Amino acid sequence: MNSRNQAVFSNARPAGFARINRASWIDTLRVVAAVMVPTAAKGIIIRRPIMERLAQRQGLDTGAVKQMQRLVKKYGRAPLLLPIPFRPQLLILDPVDVSTVLQCSPQPFATATREKRAALAHFEPENVLISDASQRAELRPIHEHALASADRLHPSTARFKAIVDTELLEVLNGIGSGGRNELDWSAFSQAWFRIVRRIVLGDLARNDVTLTKTLNDLRSRANWAFAASIDRRKRRPFQQQLGQYLRQPGEGSLIGRLPKGSDFGLESQVAQWLFAFDAAGITIFRTLALLACHPSYWAKAVDEAKDPELDRPFTRNCLLEALRLWPTTPVILRELTEDIKTDDRTVARGTGVVIFAPFFHRDPELAYANRMEPSIWGPNDALPAIGFVPFSAGAAICPAHNLVPTIASLAIGMLSGTDVTLLQPSLTVDDLPGTLNHFDIRLRLSRQRVGASAPHAAAGFPPH
Ligand code: HEM
Numbered sequence: 075m076n077s078r079n080q081a082v083f084s085n086a087r088p089a090g091f092a093r094i095n096r097a098s099w100i101d102t103l104r105v106v107a108a109v110m111v112p113t114a115a116k117g118i119i120i121r122r123p124i125m126e127r128l129a130q131r132q133g134l135d136t137g138a139v140k141q142m143q144r145l146v147k148k149y150g151r152a153p154l155l156l157p158i159p160f161r162p163q164l165l166i167l168d169p170v171d172v173s174t175v176l177q178c179s180p181q182p183f184a185t186a187t188r189e190k191r192a193a194l195a196h197f198e199p200e201n202v203l204i205s206d207a208s209q210r211a212e213l214r215p216i217h218e219h220a221l222a223s224a225d226r227l228h229p230s231t232a233r234f235k236a237i238v239d240t241e242l243l244e245v246l247n248g249i250g251s252g253g254r255n256e257l258d259w260s261a262f263s264q265a266w267f268r269i270v271r272r273i274v275l276g277d278l279a280r281n282d283v284t285l286t287k288t289l290n291d292l293r294s295r296a297n298w299a300f301a302a303s304i305d306r307r308k309r310r311p312f313q314q315q316l317g318q319y320l321r322q323p324g325e326g327s328l329i330g331r332l333p334k335g336s337d338f339g340l341e342s343q344v345a346q347w348l349f350a351f352d353a354a355g356i357t358i359f360r361t362l363a364l365l366a367c368h369p370s371y372w373a374k375a376v377d378e379a380k381d382p383e384l385d386r387p388f389t390r391n392c393l394l395e396a397l398r399l400w401p402t403t404p405v406i407l408r409e410l411t412e413d414i415k416t417d418d419r420t421v422a423r424g425t426g427v428v429i430f431a432p433f434f435h436r437d438p439e440l441a442y443a444n445r446m447e448p449s450i451w452g453p454n455d456a457l458p459a460i461g462f463v464p465f466s467a468g469a470a471i472c473p474a475h476n477l478v479p480t481i482a483s484l485a486i487g488m489l490s491g492t493d494v495t496l497l498q499p500s501l502t503v504d505d506l507p508g509t510l511n512h513f514d515i516r517l518r519l520s521r522q523r524v525g526a527s528a529p530h531a532a533a534g535f536p537p538h
Pocket of ligand 1: 185203217348350357403467470471472474478
């Protein structure tokens with residue numbers, strides 16, 4: 075673990091817990107109904123629009139956090155054992171234990187859980203996320219190198235900027251020519267996946283919408299994990315197509331930084347990147363919605379984009395705020411590799427461990443729980459001491475924890491030549507909702523008024 079990680083884990087205990095409580099059957103049922111079912115129903119691997127709409131309308135995410143607070147009042151902050159038949163789970167309720175679990179992964183808190191194995195087998199059966207400790211030791215460095223995990227700026231950032239600029243310019247000109255200047259998720263996501271394919275695979279993949287469509291079909295099956303059979307007839311051509319790109323990586327692409335001719339199940343490693351960039355696109359779109367309601371923050375992001383410096387700390391922190399408010403990985407899962415003992419209880423090897431991020435991210439005791447406060451992040455992208463872990467933390471931290479904020483800040487910067495208005499939904503800035511359904515966000519992007527300098531104003535993009 076690097077020194078920065080050690081610093082953020084200042085409060086972790088050595089592997090183990092001082093105390094473990096056990097929930098009653100009725101409370102277990104309540105957690106399953108109010109926390110686990112809605113989270114799974116929204117779609118763990120690919121979001122389901124209908125369920126996300128329902129979650130927003132019914133306030134299901136806010137309800138889940140309230141349910142967790144009720145548990146803390148009743149049982150205290152020690153990890154809570156949910157005696158779910160055949161699949162007991164240990165629910166983490168204290169930020170100190172978040173640190174402990176993440177710092178002590180993958181032993182005794184393995185990243186590869188039964189649920190993840192069942193889901194990811196549908197499209198990336200050899201991925202690092204579901205590998206055992208010895209495979210992980212080989213695979214993890216491959217990801218870290220290709221994604222330049224330790225570097226604030228990836229070595230190909232200038233190329234990424236060129237890609238983001240051209241693709242988003244095309245979007246701006248497209249919505250401008252329609253005269254309405256409206257950007258919805260459908261238009262944004264099509265451009266976003268062109269960006270993703272070029273960054274990950276190379277320019278030749280720009281228009282390979284079939285690849286993305288096939289991956290999305292496989293992800294939809296993966297949402298059902300054990301409950302759906304693996305569609306090998308679809309998975310095979312998907313992997314073959316990835317194999318072709320891997321044999322001829324585009325110049326400056328992420329796959330160009332992978333080892334050559336190896337048997338590391340590279341198709342599975344790259345499938346995870348293509349999948350996970352969806353979450354990045356969702357978060358950029360949510361960040362734009364947030365910034366549209368916070369003119370002073372938008373002005374700061376615009377100022378930052380005028381600077382030729384490609385590291386944009388303020389814009390990165392805005393993205394982290396969107397992730398804190400609406401984490402795209404709401405549950406971080408682990409599985410015990412050995413029995414854990416406290417004075418009066420033994421929790422068996424194989425038990426699941428659940429960190430439900432919104433519980434910590436939206437703790438009502440925090441003055442800023444339900445509003446945007448970019449300053450809380452400082453130079454960090456994880457604050458495990460208070461349970462803020464949108465990219466996780468420790469040895470299994472998302473290896474794109476630097477890359478995603480970089481590309482996101484470039485995309486947001488590209489749009490900084492416009493005025494952004496949130497048309498839908500309506501947000502109350504002092505009381506942001508527990509769910510922000512990205513499928514239904516609509517923005518208006520209009521060229522800036524006279525006097526405002528527009529560093530990236532789109533050629534031909536008409537004024538409002
Ligand atoms: C908003 C965007 C993203 C968020 C919030 C995010 C968050 C996460 C989280 C929470 C984990 C789980 C870590 C754990 O179990 O402790 C993870 C794992 C991972 N992510 Fe990301 N991720 C994002 C985008 C990406 C992208 C774009 C890539 C690749 C280009 C990527 C690659 C990975 C990989 C390979 C893992 C597995 C790491 C391991 O098990 O060692 N992620 N990510």
